[in-house]
Amino acid sequence: MVHDWSLLNYHRHASKADRIGSKRNRAEGYELQTALLLSDRDGQPLAPLVQNLACARGLYTSRTDDVAVVPTHLDELLVRMDYLAGLSLNRPLVHIIDREGDSVGHYRQWQAHTFLVRAKGRQRVQWQDQSWMLGSVAEQLRHQLMFCRSVDFQGKPARQYVTETEVVLSRRTRQKRRGKRPRSEAAAPVKLRLIVSEVRADDGKVLSVWLLLSNAKGAVEAGQLALWYYWRWRIESFFKLLKSAGQQVEHWQQESGLAVAKRLLIVSMACVLVWQLARAQTPQAEQLRQVLVRLSGRQMKRARPWTAPALLEGVWVLLSMLDLLEHHDLSKLRDLAKTFFQPNSQT
Numbered sequence: 001m002v003h004d005w006s007l008l009n010y011h012r013h014a015s016k017a018d019r020i021g022s023k024r025n026r027a028e029g030y031e032l033q034t035a036l037l038l039s040d041r042d043g044q045p046l047a048p049l050v051q052n053l054a055c056a057r058g059l060y061t062s063r064t065d066d067v068a069v070v071p072t073h074l075d076e077l078l079v080r081m082d083y084l085a086g087l088s089l090n091r092p093l094v095h096i097i098d099r100e101g102d103s104v105g106h107y108r109q110w111q112a113h114t115f116l117v118r119a120k121g122r123q124r125v126q127w128q129d130q131s132w133m134l135g136s137v138a139e140q141l142r143h144q145l146m147f148c149r150s151v152d153f154q155g156k157p158a159r160q161y162v163t164e165t166e167v168v169l170s171r172r173t174r175q176k177r178r179g180k181r182p183r184s185e186a187a188a189p190v191k192l193r194l195i196v197s198e199v200r201a202d203d204g205k206v207l208s209v210w211l212l213l214s215n216a217k218g219a220v221e222a223g224q225l226a227l228w229y230y231w232r233w234r235i236e237s238f239f240k241l242l243k244s245a246g247q248q249v250e251h252w253q254q255e256s257g258l259a260v261a262k263r264l265l266i267v268s269m270a271c272v273l274v275w276q277l278a279r280a281q282t283p284q285a286e287q288l289r290q291v292l293v294r295l296s297g298r299q300m301k302r303a304r305p306w307t308a309p310a311l312l313e314g315v316w317v318l319l320s321m322l323d324l325l326e327h328h329d330l331s332k333l334r335d336l337a338k339t340f341f342q343p344n345s346q347t
Contacts, residue, residue, distance in 0.1 A: 001035055001037055003077060003096070003101075004239075005033050005034075007022050007029055008031070008249055015255045016030075016254075018055040018256055019056065029250070030054060030055050031055075032052070032264070033050075033051075033076065034051055034235060035048065035084065038228075038231055046272075046275065048268050050062055051268060053260060054070045055256075077106070078106070078109050078110065081110065085113065095116070096117075096229060097118070098118050099119070101118075102118070104123070104171055104173060107190050107192065107213070107215075108188065108190055116213075116228060116229055117213050118211065119194075121133070124171060125167040125168060126189070127165065138209070138211050141163050145162065148160045148223040154207075156201070158199050160230070161199075164193055164194060166193060166194070168191050169192065170189040170190075191215075192215055195211075198210075241312055242267060270315055270316075271312065290305070292306075292311045293314060295314040295317040296313040298310040
C-alpha cells in the first residue's frame with residue numbers, strides 16, 4: 001500500500017473559493033492524498049483504496065461521508081492505516097511511504113501496522129551499542145552490499161545492491177502541531193530494520209541510495225523490501241495519469257473541492273479498469289487495447305504498442321462514441337458526415 005500526496009494546482013481558478021495555498025510551490029488549489037494498492041508479485045497497480053481531497057472547507061475522503069478537519073499528513077496517515085486494516089482484504093498490508101514519513105514519533109504510533117519508510121539519514125540511532133548518525137551506519141555497511149537484481153532506472157538498465165542491519169531509535173518524540181509550540185516527549189525505544197539499497201549503472205556509478213526503515217518481520221527478505229520500495233514510484237505514474245492522459249485534472253472547471261473529489265473517484269474507477277485491461281492476456285483484450293490506442297490518437301513505439309495513458313485517453317473517446325450512438329442512428333450519422341465532407345451549395 002503506497003501512500004503519497006500531490007498538489008492539484010488551480011492558481012488561476014478564482015471561482016474555486018475553497019482553495020488552499022502551498023508555501024512550497026507558491027500555488028493555490030487542493031491537495032490529493034492517495035493510498036494505492038500494488039501487487040506484491042509484480043508491483044502492478046490494482047486500485048486506489050483511499051482518496052482524500054484537502055481544501056479550505058475540510059478533508060473530503062472516500063473513507064466516510066463526513067467532512068473532517070484537515071490534520072497533518074502523518075496524523076491522517078495513522079487513521080488511514082487503521083481504516084485499511086478494517087477492510088478485511090485477507091492479505092497483510094505493507095505501508096510504503098517516502099521521506100516525509102521519517103518521524104520517530106509516528107514510527108511508535110504505527111507499530112500495529114507494517115511499514116517501510118525511506119529515511120533521510122540525518123537522525124541519530126543506536127547501532128552496535130553506540131550512537132551513530134543513520135547515514136554513517138549506511139556508509140559502514142557499504143562493503144556488505146550484495147547484488148540483488150537488475151532494474152530499470154530512469155529508462156536505463158541498472159543493478160540494485162542491498163544489505164541490512166538492525167538499529168534502535170531512542171530519541172525523544174518531537175510533536176509539531178499547527179499553531180502550537182513543538183512538544184518534546186520521552187518514549188520507548190523502537191527497533192527497526194535498516195535496509196541500505198544502492199542502484200548502480202553498469203559501469204559502477206552510484207545512481208541512487210535509499211535508506212529504508214521497516215518493522216517488517218525477518219521472514220521478508222531485505223531484497224524483497226527494497227524491491228517493494230522500488231515499486232513506490234507507481235503512485236507517481238498514477239498522479240501523472242490524472243494530470244495528463246486526457247484527464248487534465250488541473251484544468252477541471254468544477255467550482256468546489258467536493259465536486260472535484262467526486263469526479264476524481266469516477267476517474268479513479270476508470271484507472272482501475274484500464275489496469276485490469278493492461279494485465280488481461282485474452283485475444284479480445286489485445287484487440288481492445290489496439291482500438292483504444294487508435295482512438296487516443298497517440299503515436300506508439302514499435303517495441304511498446306500501448307501504454308496506460310494511451311488506454312485511458314482512448315477509454316474516454318470510446319465512452320463518448322458509445323453515448324453518441326445511444327442517441328443517434330448510425331446511418332444518420334453517416335449522412336451527416338457526408339454533409340460535412342461533401343457540402344453542397346446550400347450548406
